[in-house]
Amino acid sequence: MKYDVVVVGSGPAGSVTARFAAESGAKVLIIERRQEVGVPVLCGEGVSRKIDEWNMLEGKRWIAGSMDGARIYSPDGTMVKLSADMAGNETGYVVYRDIFDQELARQAVKAGAKIMMNTTSTDLLKDNDKIKGVRAKQFDEEFEIEADIVVGADGVESKVGQWGGIETRLEPKDLETCAQYTLTNVECKDAYCDFYLGKEIAPGGYAWVFPKGKDVANVGIGVLASLSESGMAKKLLDKFIANNPRLKNGEPIRFLAGAAPVASPVETVRDNLLLVGDAARHVDPITGGGLTCCLEGGKIAGETIGMAIEIQQFDQETLSVYEKNWKEAFGKKLKRNYLVKEILLDFDDKTFNMLADSLKDYKFEELSTLSLIKALVLKHPTLLMKLRPLVKISSETKE
Numbered sequence: 001m002k003y004d005v006v007v008v009g010s011g012p013a014g015s016v017t018a019r020f021a022a023e024s025g026a027k028v029l030i031i032e033r034r035q036e037v038g039v040p041v042l043c044g045e046g047v048s049r050k051i052d053e054w055n056m057l058e059g060k061r062w063i064a065g066s067m068d069g070a071r072i073y074s075p076d077g078t079m080v081k082l083s084a085d086m087a088g089n090e091t092g093y094v095v096y097r098d099i100f101d102q103e104l105a106r107q108a109v110k111a112g113a114k115i116m117m118n119t120t121s122t123d124l125l126k127d128n129d130k131i132k133g134v135r136a137k138q139f140d141e142e143f144e145i146e147a148d149i150v151v152g153a154d155g156v157e158s159k160v161g162q163w164g165g166i167e168t169r170l171e172p173k174d175l176e177t178c179a180q181y182t183l184t185n186v187e188c189k190d191a192y193c194d195f196y197l198g199k200e201i202a203p204g205g206y207a208w209v210f211p212k213g214k215d216v217a218n219v220g221i222g223v224l225a226s227l228s229e230s231g232m233a234k235k236l237l238d239k240f241i242a243n244n245p246r247l248k249n250g251e252p253i254r255f256l257a258g259a260a261p262v263a264s265p266v267e268t269v270r271d272n273l274l275l276v277g278d279a280a281r282h283v284d285p286i287t288g289g290g291l292t293c294c295l296e297g298g299k300i301a302g303e304t305i306g307m308a309i310e311i312q313q314f315d316q317e318t319l320s321v322y323e324k325n326w327k328e329a330f331g332k333k334l335k336r337n338y339l340v341k342e343i344l345l346d347f348d349d350k351t352f353n354m355l356a357d358s359l360k361d362y363k364f365e366e367l368s369t370l371s372l373i374k375a376l377v378l379k380h381p382t383l384l385m386k387l388r389p390l391v392k393i394s395s396e397t398k399e
């Protein structure tokens, strides 16, 4: 088997990369170890409306609900309301991730890509250290797939980067372990994604309630692996649900456990190799949301691959156009949010309560560092010292 490009993984990052590479004229194969694209779902299914600008998904079947915004609850229950525009990566739509992923895969195929399901990549295929494709296994059959470019789109547990000499291992402080129920019999009349903060609720993370219909919601929790023991995410989630009057009568129709990288992005190119999506650690380190980066980064990767195929050059320098362009598109934000994550980890519940109290009546349309500081100083001047590192980062990055 010989292709221009083999993409390992049919998640959103893999499918979008495959689509844009195929549209640029490359012969593309996606291999996927699962038996159905997008199943099982491992996601809260919240995504920013920013994805509308990219026009990558046809129709509306992938949308479970359109959100008006987000509500953030501090440990003492004070609520801060944000519009969908202000609320960041996970608010805008709640989607059906299985349909969402399958629609992106359909678009890749429409552009000319092929997909092999039940097919696991077991290693890179190399000739004297030069990457020539992947080794793969489908049921009991092992075989080689030759390709000029291999794309590691193999998610949070990515192996492709390691095989190609890129350090992708995650330390516990850079990994959120998550558990989520889809609950029915939950009142969801408001189209708001809810986020709950607090060391007791979710150490180093948060709990969420994302409505998926009038009486169905994804209710989940993410905790930092360095601050929790194995199995703690589910225990804390059960406790959170039992203590929440809106949720306690809910009945589960789905359960999932998974992990999200909350690390700094890694290097993403080598000769004949590219990493995209979670495999590249393209995830917002504050929220754990990765879908927007999958779409934006996947498009940049696919277009770079198209260019490389056209000039028949697959070395790191040629492919580094991808790295340069994703850094420009969202790299600065990921880097900044990683620093912000580290600072927020030092905040105690009292600080989050004071922050929420300062911001609960704040008009977020006027959002600017200066107006925020004003709001904080007026209510809780002592916060200013704690927030100094955040203000410094925000003025350095001008965001």
Ligand SMILES: Cc1cc2nc3c(=O)[nH]c(=O)nc-3n(C[C@H](O)[C@H](O)[C@H](O)COP(=O)(O)OP(=O)(O)OC[C@H]3O[C@@H](n4cnc5c(N)ncnc54)[C@H](O)[C@@H]3O)c2cc1C
Residues within 6 Å of the ligand: 008, 009, 010, 011, 012, 013, 014, 031, 032, 033, 034, 038, 042, 043, 044, 045, 046, 047, 089, 090, 119, 120, 121, 122, 153, 154, 155, 156, 159, 178, 179, 180, 220, 257, 258, 259, 260, 276, 277, 278, 279, 283, 288, 289, 290, 291, 292, 294
């Ligand atoms: C509980 C939870 C909730 C989340 N909620 C949100 C949210 O609300 N909003 C948001 O934006 N993000 C969320 N995320 C993160 C989001 O799910 C990921 O960022 C996104 O799925 C990354 O897409 P991807 O294409 O990079 O990888 P994935 O979607 O993980 O796809 C990788 C694919 O590669 C396949 N694969 C892996 N290894 C191999 C191999 N060796 N051979 C062949 N195939 C292979 C896998 O089977 C999989 O299909 C959440 C994550 C978790 C765990």
